Amino acid sequence: MSMDREQKEGAEVLLMGNESIARGALEAGVRVAAGYPGTPSSEIIETLSRFSEAGKLYVEWSTNEKVAMEVAAAASFAGLRSLCVMKQNGVNVASDFLLHLTGSGTRGGMILVSCDDPGALSSVNEGESRHFARLMEIPLLEPADFWEAKEMTRWAFDLSEAIRNVVMVRSVTRMSHASGNVVLGPLPAVTAKAQFLCDGPVSDPDRGPVTSAPVIQKHRLQQEKLRKAAALFEDSPFNTYEGPETPELLIITSSACTLYSREAISLLRAEGRAGILKLGTTWPLPPALLKRHLRRTEKVLIVEEVLPFLEDQVKILAAEQAREIGIKTFYGKNDGTLPMVGELNPDLVAAAVGQILGIDPPAIPAEYREKLRALTAALPKREQTFCPGCPHRASFWGIREALQRDHRGGFVCGDIGCYAMASLFPAAGFHTAKTLHAMGSGTGIASGFGKLGPFGMEQPVLAVCGDSTFYHAAIPALINAVHQNADITFIALDNSGTAMTGFQSHPGLDVNAMGEASPKVDIAALCGAMGVPVTIGDPFDLIGTRVTLNRLLEEPGVKVLILKQSCALSPEKKVKKRFLVRVDEALCRGEACGCNRLCTRIFRCPGLLWNRERKKAEIDEVICAGCGFCAGICPAGAIRSEEAAK
């Protein structure tokens, strides 16, 4: 299921929310799209890249979200429609530029799409990007179904051009990654020539230089734009009401929570008592629309993810209009009716509505409960760990070996990528990685730790960082460590791709998002230019990695080790195994003292199995990636690897 160029206008196709957003941008005539990969946002740029064409649509994976937004802004300044895409915490990265961009305003329609991850299904935070819309004083739109995702994105470009500022579209995992039917609209013929008109006076929004200064005047103008947006929102078809004329309970909701609210009301058979005001334009709220609906009820439940953003805004409007609409009872996050953390779901909403209306949610039928129990019991228990053949497992094995030998309590500052699992699941990283924050922060934190020697800290400090993360945010931190002469060992885990999010290109590769040949920026050369020693190693060379690391740990200052080995899922590795691996049962010691199943108990590559009957290790030939690394860890030499035939 993916949208392709052959599908014609009028066709009804099954689209993922992210594809629908991409389609909306295409139908709006987007010319430039830039983003940084991050779940749940990545498919938008990936989809657009399939439609890229010289002179018609330029698509890039930028170094980071701030750069992506700057690239998109440039297109807007040159009169083209543009889009920048990121996950929720990407907006944090871009926010410094965003603050200034919203002050300067835009020309060609420009959309910021942020895909949030309530419940942190694929994140190490539950950040809420909606607050940025208010903070940056720009309009916010939230689609509540797949068709709307397309239509709203398309309309967002018109809105952006109407108010000459960025418009933010916010999705969530359940919107971005679920699918629904969408009717395709026409793709416009776009012809506008890119030209940055900048010879006019500063006050000329069409021909002057683009800056956020003079600040006070521009800020005032920005707020006028916002009022204009609010006025347009009053009649927006994206705000709908379904339910009785005067509901006992008014549910105000947006995004995926609209679906949960509908299901909850249906579950409770409360259609006659509760109504749903579904808002697509969630900032700034249209006051007249809200007044109209608040007037007709006494009780208001606000259903949203994650923080009470909508709830706070509705309460402010209700307070301002109290004389006309009367005093309401509010339910939501602040009073604990709904949880303030994690995702919502129909059951949670039904429980909340049931509590307010005094309806017991229907019990789950015993037969259904039994079926569910049987099904979940049959699921294989799988721990979250690195893939078979993953070079990260080998890297952390080498790091563990070196740190234990070093014996000074050294630790790894983790970072964002698949290798974050080393911090999240200690066994996966052999208990080496001890911090995990934002992209590039491992190196920054290490830089700080690396200056604590004079305060008595004797522990060696390591930072790990993937190749994509290196370009994204680790470079300034590494430069800081070098300049401050911090004592750290920086390890680039270079697996030649933005592996975690699906092999998007990055500056270290010789291809870009559109599949064109691109110059690559070499990590080793870059680090070398910082004037620090750089060693390049292969994580599958266990002894080499360990010996190198033990040497580096003894040396002061910044040392760089690049552990280079392609991801086990990379296209070139998926094709064939490098080694054929097998277990020689005669040599396998089994449970006797003492390897005690080092391979399957400690190393835990999913490609290694423990046969409980035979009490011997074996290879799962279906999933073994053939990296051959495990042959080096078996103390009995029972795991044999042979170079596979070419």
Place this chain on the structure above:
Amino acid sequence: MRDWESDPAEQESGKGGQKELDEQVLGAGLCTGCGACVGLCPYQTVYHDRTVVLHACDLAQGRCYAACPRTPTDLAALRSRLYNETVCTPELGAVKGFFITRATDEGVRRRAQHGGTVTALMALALREGLIDTAILAGEGEGILPRSITVRDPEAAGMQGSSRFVVSPTVAEFNRVCLGNAAKIGVVATPCQALALAKMRTQPVSAAENGIEKLHLVVGLFCGWALSWQKLAALLKKKTDLARVTGMDIPPSCYHTLEVYTTGETIRISLDEVDPCVRESCRTCGDMTAEFSDLSVGSARLPEGWETARSWNQVIVRTERGMDLLELARRLGVLEFRATPPGNLEKLKAASLGKKRTAAIWLAGRGNTAERTGQAG
């Protein structure tokens, strides 16, 4: 004096695995670096002169704990199983004979620490086929020694001088056992000899550990060993480590560590060296490697240190040790001289002194003393 051998009741509860080993020995700073717990499994290794845990093993009982010279040991039982009790002394363990010897070959003496007796005996044992493999301490990188395995008698003669830093000899024994060696001889410090003795008497699992291949243990007298890390730091202040060729400690009246370099001899006061002594050695009451076939140390002679430094004193403990020494006498490999009167008594007094100091040190460690019965 306190009887500081562990009582039998403690023995039974003293079984353990890596967890207990880590708690009672490694983590408690009592590891001798002998290497007994290394090479049996993938969970411990030796780095420099330190035993480190690589991963948690999780077995309740292990050979690592059983063989460790710093886990509780019924030394009396061990002694009665391995030695003729009629020759056992409280100060020095079994003493079948006491001799002053040196290698007849001047070349061997020159390369050796003192009289070259150990080198000459190991070369002889190899040459005569009493053993087919010898494990010795040889030169490693810088001041770090390295355990080496030789099968050629000539090669045995090339090793000799001490660096006062331990090498993981028993780990090397564990490694060599996996190969095709049939009769292994080991030059061992007291802790290493104790580990080997424990391996001979305390099998914990059916897994073959090759201890039956052990045919000869030549013990070394030992006052203490130094921590590599601390010694390296000390020497770095005095000289370039790469220039160090050897070290020695003359009799106690000099109170000096002599460091021989490619240039001058550096003399360091023992007060300065003392902080470098391994914690574990302070708790050790075995000065003469009581669990060996014969033990060799530097001699003390009435003529003074300059003469004495080219001789050894030897305690023979077993039949096998006596046979080897007599063979060496018969073939002229060793020279003998009369034992000065009172020498054995002085050695007993010194050994008793070490046992006393160790007992006090152990008592000062509180509970740890209860858990770590030590060579008596």
